[in-house]
Amino acid sequence: MKIEILGMGCAKCKQLMANAEKAVKETGVQAEVVKVEDMNQIVGYGIMTTPAIVIDGEVKAAGKVLTVEQIKKLIV
Amino acid sequence: MIKPVIDWLVYEIFKMPHGAILSEAVDFFLYDTIKIFLLLIVIIFIVSIIRTFFSPEKTRAILSQKRTYAGNVLASLLGIVTPFCSCSAVPLFLGFVEAGVPLGVTFSFLVASPMINEVALIMLWGMFGWKVALLYIGSGLVVAIASGIVIGHLKVEDLVEKFDHKKPGSAVLGAEMTVKDRIDFAKDYTLDILKKIWIYVVIGIGLGAWIHGYVPADFLAKFAGRDNWFAVPLATVVGIPLYSNAAGVIPLVSALTEKGVALGTALAFMMAVTGLSLPEFLILRRVMKLKLLVIFASVVGVGIICTGYLFNFILR
Numbered sequence: 001m002k003i004e005i006l007g008m009g010c011a012k013c014k015q016l017m018a019n020a021e022k023a024v025k026e027t028g029v030q031a032e033v034v035k036v037e038d039m040n041q042i043v044g045y046g047i048m049t050t051p052a053i054v055i056d057g058e059v060k061a062a063g064k065v066l067t068v069e070q071i072k073k074l075i076v
Numbered sequence: 077m078i079k080p081v082i083d084w085l086v087y088e089i090f091k092m093p094h095g096a097i098l099s100e101a102v103d104f105f106l107y108d109t110i111k112i113f114l115l116l117i118v119i120i121f122i123v124s125i126i127r128t129f130f131s132p133e134k135t136r137a138i139l140s141q142k143r144t145y146a147g148n149v150l151a152s153l154l155g156i157v158t159p160f161c162s163c164s165a166v167p168l169f170l171g172f173v174e175a176g177v178p179l180g181v182t183f184s185f186l187v188a189s190p191m192i193n194e195v196a197l198i199m200l201w202g203m204f205g206w207k208v209a210l211l212y213i214g215s216g217l218v219v220a221i222a223s224g225i226v227i228g229h230l231k232v233e234d235l236v237e238k239f240d241h242k243k244p245g246s247a248v249l250g251a252e253m254t255v256k257d258r259i260d261f262a263k264d265y266t267l268d269i270l271k272k273i274w275i276y277v278v279i280g281i282g283l284g285a286w287i288h289g290y291v292p293a294d295f296l297a298k299f300a301g302r303d304n305w306f307a308v309p310l311a312t313v314v315g316i317p318l319y320s321n322a323a324g325v326i327p328l329v330s331a332l333t334e335k336g337v338a339l340g341t342a343l344a345f346m347m348a349v350t351g352l353s354l355p356e357f358l359i360l361r362r363v364m365k366l367k368l369l370v371i372f373a374s375v376v377g378v379g380i381i382c383t384g385y386l387f388n389f390i391l392r
Binding site for chain 1: 133159160164166261362363
């Protein structure tokens with residue numbers, strides 16, 4: 001599983017990244033968490049607000065920081 | 077309702093002498109702080125509930141059908157209610173432009189959205205009264221609409237940086253929110269904002285209370301009164317780097333108007349603080365050529381300065 005965090009490095013993006021990493025760790029799911037900071041790629045997903053979370057190429061949420069619990073539900 | 081309690085606290089419990097400057101400053105500080113925080117909590121909560129019914133995606137869909145004039149008016153109004161933070165300015169800008177929203181209409185949105193924000197409005201209402209808050213909304217809308225129309229007519233489409241990416245897919249996001257979702261969102265959002273601004277509010281009101289008590293009335297009339305023509309442009313320029321501190325700046329400005337700063341000058345200053353933001357310009361530089369940014373800042377700046385002069389002229 002590939003989890004991408006889209007954002008240009010604002011505080012909220014970092015928080016979402018940390019939450020995603022924690023969710024992966026706590027559930028033990030095999031997943032790679034990567035940060036996407038490239039503007040072209042971010043816009044390519046069709047989102048207009050950051051941070052956004054993309055799981056296996058599908059945008060799951062944009063413009064908000066999902067909690068660890070919410071991310072767990074998405075990846076389990 | 078709060079005032080008698082504060083008076084009782086200051087004069088009966090703290091046993092501070094009546095009529096002394098210090099007691100008045102303390103009284104002023106406690107009253108304003110409590111009043112502002114109550115307003116902030118209640119109104120940010122209500123505004124965030126309203127915001128859950130809007131999203132940048134919906135706003136884009138509405139605006140892509142519109143042309144100049146009607147589009148500018150609608151974009152400015154939607155700018156008030158659409159949730160948007162300046163860190164998303166770039167994807168939002170590109171998303172609008174690529175969906176066929178005219179550039180001028182996009183700019184109306186980009187001006188109105190940060191300028192007419194709930195924190196600034198609450199602070200204005202609390203410190204200046206509802207008339208000034210309404211005046212601010214009205215003039216903010218006019219500046220946003222007019223700036224967008226002017227930029228639209230300048231035909232500056234070639235000054236948008238070219239982006240090389242695949243056709244944006246339209247992200248379809250989740251199901252409709254339930255009532256509980258909306259309340260949870262509003263609660264988180266309110267706490268988030270309060271955490272970010274409370275210190276500026278307290279410092280701003282504290283300094284304001286000090287100015288209220290210790291600076292002689294009309295002290296500033298000579299420098300920033302309505303007869304001083306360069307006060308308005310100066311206030312606008314000084315306001316640009318103060319973006320993140322809108323919450324702290326307004327109580328300060330409120331105290332300064334008591335000491336002779338003209339209201340139009342104060343309004344121009346506050347519009348520059350919220351509407352012209354240096355960090356946002358730096359972010360937008362990624363999608364706009366420098367020339368377009370300069371045009372954007374100048375058009376909005378001129379609009380704000382005109383508003384300042386206008387109010388200094390009519391509020392005599």
